[in-house]
Amino acid sequence: MSLLPEGRRFLLAPSLLSANPLSVEASIARLGGEEDWLHVDVMDGHFVPNLTYGPGFVRALRARYPDAFLDVHLMVQPPEDFVDSFAEAGADLLTVHGEATPHLHRLLGRIREKGCAAGVSLNPGTPVEWIAPVLHLADLVLLMSVNPGFGGQKFLPEVLEKVTALCRRRAVRGESFLVEMDGGLGPDNVDLVVSAGCQVVVAGSAVFGAPDPAETLRRMRHSGEASTHGGSCGA
């Protein structure tokens, strides 16, 4: 199963972490429908040093936006304790961290059994080899380009090498996972990550902190689409 619609090079996923917590609906309205997915960062104060949402938030989003694609990033440990409840709340894609469980193989299978697409994420300091044995079970690999926990951090360019490694491996093995990148992204560097081969771009503060979030997404889409393909990796 590919999550990338035919003819699309990449998707934009605004991170609700940077939305106004007192008026999430108003923040989403300011996207003007320019978003492809809504990215939901779930943080537990244990795997990462911050706290955010529970399954109730995802359930409320699903009820309010029945057609939205809900991209739920679980920064929790152990993720096994939360996969069922977030799936039942209405997530479309559930991404768990490779560093957060010794049972990644079983867990990706469980996510798919629950009817969601299965994603696996890596912190900036974790090599892609860590998840090599489970890539055939993944619909998406989420590469963090900041240390997870907070919005508004600076993009770590060394993570781009991981995109190259993943795209090469995918081509050789005929795998179908998408590569998503998250952290420090916006209109000024979206071309860099799309040309490296990223197919889903998450952006929080650059979008919701802008005077016109819809226009910012349009600029990001234009810049990503205009970027040159990156050798063997370009999507």
Ligand SMILES: O=C(CO)[C@@H](O)[C@H](O)COP(=O)(O)O
């Ligand atoms: O998961 C995270 C942070 O842990 C991200 O989704 C951030 O929300 C991205 O925010 P910006 O770096 O785009 O401000």
